């Protein structure tokens with residue numbers, strides 16, 4: 001058996017096409033959606049992710065506003081930049097690219113974001129709404145990677161209700177909010193959230209119908225751990241040295257041999273990453289629609 005590929009590039013492209021008419025509608029009503037990004041320091045991966053966000057915005061007709069601070073920026077500088085983004089009229093939503101350089105208190109910075117402009121769904125008010133299970137008219141943005149994972153599973157008609165999900169990794173942007181999202185009413189999965197102190201990780205993975213690996217350890221998830229037919233989402237990504245080319249090569253958390261056991265598998269790169277970017281655009285559009293129509 002070879003797993004069906006959960007193609008993040010194609011799925012993200014479909015999401016972006018669907019957003020186009022909503023963006024046209026907003027613009028014809030005088031609302032120009034605008035994404036702000038705040039990047040602190042010179043981490044090459046963060047720099048490249050931010051550049052990708054601006055390219056995505058240009059592709060779909062969202063304005064984008066870039067604020068870059070040097071690695072020497074103080075926490076007072078970062079706070080001031082966040083305050084400016086909160087008040088900038090052309091910014092309808094924005095993100096603070098994570099991780100921030102060592103020395104900055106990420107949680108304290110996220111708390112300063114205006115929750116109505118929080119395009120990442122990482123402000124405590126929005127994470128709190130996820131905990132409370134508030135949906136519908138009180139829609140609040142969901143963190144982009146968890147939202148992208150669920151969107152992709154739904155579009156490939158992978159069953160979620162009643163299924164057992166094992167998430168590897170309890171980080172802020174993926175594992176913790178994903179556990180809350182999968183157990184929400186309407187999705188109704190049962191979640192095991194594992195981490196570096198989990199005692200028998202292989203056993204936790206072996207009973208999962210859906211496995212999400214978000215740790216950043218190359219090829220750590222082995223084929224013998226996987227229940228035959230399970231859906232496997234490979235989120236963590238690491239640049240490793242390639243002996244042949246001498247350049248870095250991107251490697252996911254999942255051993256490629258998992259494709260012989262799983263029912264569905266997201267490639268990495270080309271799986272969850274592009275969906276993360278598409279869901280950010282969706283959050284920006286939704287925030288602009290709320291600005292136009294109210295909640």
Ligand SMILES: Nc1nc2c(c(=O)[nH]1)N[C@@H](CN(C=O)c1ccc(C(=O)N[C@@H](CCC(=O)O)C(=O)O)cc1)CN2
Nearest residue numbers: 049095096097098099120144173269270271273274276
């Ligand atoms: N404020 C945030 N910071 C971070 C988030 C986030 O959602 N909000 N997530 C990650 C980084 N990230 C977006 O910011 C991100 C990571 C990877 C990709 C992506 O498309 N990856 C490609 C491969 C990347 C490459 O070619 O270099 C892929 O998977 O195909 C998009 C977004 C941490 N920080």
